[in-house]
Amino acid sequence: MKVSCSVVVFALVFHFFLVTGSRSPPPSDSVIIIGAGMSGIMAAKTLEEAGYKDYIILEADSRIGGRVHKGQVDGNTVEMGANWLFSGGPKSSPAHEIAKKIKLRTLYSDYGNLSSNIYKQGGGLYEKHVVESAFKVADARQEFGTNLSKILSSKKGGDDDISILGSQRLFKQVPKGPLDLAVDYFYNDFEEAEPTRISSLKNTFPRQLMEDFGEDSYFVADPRGFETVVHYIANQFLSHNNNKITDPRLQLKKHLENELPGENMIFVTVTDEESRRIEQQSEKKTKAEIMQVLKKMFGNGKQIPEPDTMLIPKWWSNRLYKGSYSNWPNGYTLHSYHDLQQPFGRIYFAGEHTNSTYLGYVDGAYFSGTFRSPSDSLYPLLGRAT
Structure with missing residues (x-):
């Protein structure tokens, strides 16, 4: 050849x-x-x-x-890489348009009830009004960071930039405590796969994909997989x-080829050093850590069944x-x-x-x-x- x-x-x-x-x-x-x-x-x-x-x-x-790749857990299709499609914006996402064309089954991810579903480290739920207050602060932090990013971006030819954490410090509202850190994780680490101390402010805010394609998130739940x-x-x-x-x-x-909906599965996302740590340790140790967290969350004398099986994608390694x-x-x-x-x-x-x-x-x-x-x-x- x-x-x-x-x-x-x-x-x-x-x-x-x-x-x-x-x-x-x-x-x-x-x-x-x-x-x-x-x-x-x-x-x-x-x-x-x-x-x-x-x-x-x-x-x-x-x-x-x-990285668009599906796996199998007890005969059920799960996404190991890309998971969500986005809609609701002024432009159409090519991936979402194709998904609709081939009738890929998706589930709308409703984050509207988050304030009623955040657990304390020692178990039990935070009161809804407490979580809502944390989200209001997070919204204000995000707005401040977005406006600052636009100012930095307006300087032609310059490389002036700070981390997202740097903008939070300027705003004098750095997340502290388990609840604030959990909310901040949802806003930033979950999306960027890196902590705020690492992520660039100017090249992250505003998140252009959501500005263009919308913030409506649809989880792919089709046995054919996102790779279709x-x-x-x-x-x-x-x-x-x-x-x-x-x-x-x-x-x-x-x-x-069975579908994910209806199965008793827990989906967990970890990022940064935590993801590297979990990839390198034994599945037995990871399972023990998961059970420890679940017992704290749902304990109160209840019997927490151990998982039948686990699937841990190892993209980093x-x-x-x-x-x-x-x-x-x-x-x-x-x-x-x-x-x-x-x-x-x-x-x-x-x-x-x-x-x-x-x-x-x-x-x-x-x-x-x-x-x-x-x-x-x-x-x-x-x-x-x-």
Whole structure:
């Protein structure tokens, strides 16, 4: 097989890449796409529509989808990566539009009752009015941070920035105590997968994906899995049979049904160092920690049954991914971000981490693979076809 002169690389890790090999262009007109996640599949589709047929997609895993991936717990489908679709905004989310088209089953995530469902560390619920007061403070913190972010962003060419925690300190309302910290986690850590001391204020607030696509969250609860969205796109241009891709241009393992509703399952999200700690310890220890928390929450002499089974996704320690999705840390400059996007010789980069508008989301990966703007890294490559 001839090696391509135009190599497209989709490195689906946080903000770090290792590129090896010669910078000299090999003699051919083909394109290699490394990675069959959402951005890789979209890039192949974009190339196909632009008239490029001579490409191959190399995927180290045995499937397409990347971090859009389902698992099984006692015969039930659970999402191990991307979970939610967003709606209700002035623009339409491509992922949500496809989900509707293929009738992917979703459940609306109603966060309106949070104030009645936050537990104390020692067990029992906080009173509703106490939690509502904490949320009002959190709303004010968020508004202050968003306004400050807009001021910082208005300074053209500057890299002035602070962490989200820094803005909370300026507001003189730093979360303290279990309840405030839990509410702050819901507002920030849960969304960014990093604590406020790390996350950039200017490149986080306002959250553009929710500004554009809306804050209505729909949890994917379909036995086919969220990955069906990626398969739908792939099936539009790659030859397939009975929903199985047979196109020889997709090469897997290449190294460089029951529904969830109605089942008694608990879904837990951990971030930062806690997620790394849990990945590295035994499942037995994790199970013991979970049982300890549940007994405190629902104790009062009640018998708490142990789980029949557990599923712990380990994105951070997976050598193909090294994390669940990217986040913009404080101190990471716009100049560095632009460097991240730049081609390296004939090697081009994409992935949700290269889309600053929807960083960390499936829609970010989707748009990074379309390369519609002259500033996008693949535009010079596509330009040669027009």
